[in-house]
Amino acid sequence: MTRHPRFVVFEGPEGAGKTTQIARLAARIAGEALLTREPGGTRGGEAVRAALLNPDAAWSPLAEALLMNAARDAHLREVVMPALDAGKTVLCDRFADSTEAYQGGGGGLPTETVNALRRWVCPVEPGLTLIFDLPVKEGLARASARGAADRFEAKGRAYHEAVRGRFLAIAQRPARVLIDARGTVEAVESRIQEAVSAHAPRLLTPLP
Ligand SMILES: Nc1ncnc2c1ncn2[C@@H]1O[C@H](COP(=O)(O)OP(=O)(O)O)[C@@H](O)[C@H]1O
Ligand SMILES: Cc1cn([C@H]2C[C@H](O)[C@@H](COP(=O)(O)OP(=O)(O)O)O2)c(=O)[nH]c1=O
Numbered sequence: 001m002t003r004h005p006r007f008v009v010f011e012g013p014e015g016a017g018k019t020t021q022i023a024r025l026a027a028r029i030a031g032e033a034l035l036t037r038e039p040g041g042t043r044g045g046e047a048v049r050a051a052l053l054n055p056d057a058a059w060s061p062l063a064e065a066l067l068m069n070a071a072r073d074a075h076l077r078e079v080v081m082p083a084l085d086a087g088k089t090v091l092c093d094r095f096a097d098s099t100e101a102y103q104g105g106g107g108g109l110p111t112e113t114v115n116a117l118r119r120w121v122c123p124v125e126p127g128l129t130l131i132f133d134l135p136v137k138e139g140l141a142r143a144s145a146r147g148a149a150d151r152f153e154a155k156g157r158a159y160h161e162a163v164r165g166r167f168l169a170i171a172q173r174p175a176r177v178l179i180d181a182r183g184t185v186e187a188v189e190s191r192i193q194e195a196v197s198a199h200a201p202r203l204l205t206p207l208p
Contacts, residue, residue, distance in 0.1 A: 001119075001122075001125055002123070002124050002125065003124075003125045003126065003127045003175055004084050004124050004125070004126070004127050005127035005128075005200065005202075005203075006084055006087075006088070006089045006090060006127065006203065007080065007084060007090050007092070007124060007125070007126045007127055007128075008025075008089065008090065008091050008092070008126060008127065008128045008129075008130070008196075008200065008203070009092045009094070009095040009097070009126040009128070009129040009130070010022050010091070010092070010093050010094070010129075010130050010132065011094060011095065011097045011098060011101075011129055011130065011131045011132065011167065011170075012131055012132030012133060012134075012167060012179075012181060013132070013133075013134070013136065013139045013160060013163055013164055013167065014139050014140060014142075014143040014152065014153050014160075015134075015138070015139035015140060015141070015142030015143030015144075015146070016132035016133070016134055016139050016142075016181040017132060017142070017181050017185065017188055018093050018094070018132055019037075019093055020185055021132075021185075021188060021189060021192055022035060022091050022093050023035065024185075024189050024192075025091060025189075025192055025193075025196065026091055028193065028196075028204050028205055029089050029091070029203055029204065029205065030089075030202075030203060030204060030205045030206075031087065031088070031089060032087070032088045032089070033088065033089045033090075033091055034079070034083045034088045034089070034090050034091065035091050035093075036075070036079055036080070036090065036091070036092050036093070037092065037093035037094060038068070038071065038072060038075060038092060038093070038094045038095055038098070039052055039067070039068055039071040039072070039094075040071065040075070041071075041075040041078075041079050041080075041092075042071070042074045042075055042078045042079060044071070044074045045071035045072075045074050045075050048067050048070060048071040049071065051067065052064060052067055052068070052151065053150040053151050053152065054150075054151060055149070055150060055151045055154055057151060059151075060107075061103045061104075061106075061107025061108060061109040062103075062109060062113070064102070064103050064107065065099055065103040065107075065109055065113065065114065065117055066117070068098075068099050068103070069099070069117045069118075069120075069121045072095075072096065072121050072122070073121050076121070076122065076123065076124065080092065080124070081123070081124060084124070089203055092126070095126060095129070096118045096121075096122055096125075097129060097131070097167070097170050097176075099114055099117070099118070100114050100118075100166060100170060101163045101166040101167045101170065102152065102163055104166060105162045105163050105165060105166025105167070106155065106159045106160070106162045106163040106166075107159075125175075126175065127175060127200065128175060128176075128177065128196070128199050128200050129175060129176045129177070130176075130177055130179050130192060130195060130196075131167050131168075131170065131171040131176055131177065131178050131179065132179050132181040132188075133164065133167065133168065133171070133178055133179065133180060133181055134180075134181040134182050135182075136157060136160045136161055136164055137157075138182070139160075139181075140153065140160065177195045177199060179191050179192060179195060
């Protein structure tokens with residue numbers, strides 16, 4: 001397993017502010033930054049994303065993990081690895097920790113299955129993963145203010161508590177930093193800048 005120092009991932013539950021904050025961090029990155037997301041980031045991956053989020057579909061946790069990883073394989077080969085090879089910093093909204101938290105923690109898929117898929121699909125791992133945390137109720141309220149619930153947002157409170165619990169456990173591992181996602185956009189932004197300055201200072205444009 002190889003961690004790439006210019007591969008930075010934002011993780012955490014729905015409505016935590018990942019999409020808002022990834023754009024703000026991009027403005028502080030030295031050199032060229034590529035913003036991308038999972039599931040998605042390629043034509044095929046976006047088609048898989050639409051199938052996965054469709055509230056009328058009934059995918060099992062195993063089928064979800066297979067589809068997430070099919071999209072991830074395309075994303076890594078078509079987008080992430082070429083960008084890293086070209087010297088860019090890649091900022092990715094969700095990655096393989098989401099599969100462990102949702103399909104493993106929320107869906108009950110065995111950890112061996114989640115890990116085996118990860119090993120098969122990911123030749124590169126993020127150098128830094130920022131894991132956002134906030135109470136489930138707050139995250140779902142923020143997400144629902146955005147519009148109609150997708151298939152994951154519509155899952156029950158217990159599912160989302162299990163997802164949060166698994167993210168908190170993952171945040172203890174190497175190359176992860178837990179970010180308190182409560183408070184204003186500016187407060188969360190300054191926590192992220194602190195974390196990136198501490199763990200990956202070379203990615204940032206020096207302050208004047
Ligand atoms: N710190 C914050 N406080 C309140 N609302 C926020 C905050 N950050 C983001 N939001 C809002 O909450 C919603 C979800 O944010 P978003 O960045 O899309 O989260 P995510 O990508 O984690 O689902 C959006 O409507 C966004 O404007
Ligand atoms: C990448 C990934 C996402 N997901 C789920 C989490 C989200 O509910 C959904 C789509 O992600 P996204 O739209 O990024 O979520 P958010 O509401 O936080 O902006 O896909 C998984 O279940 N497993 C995975 O491996």
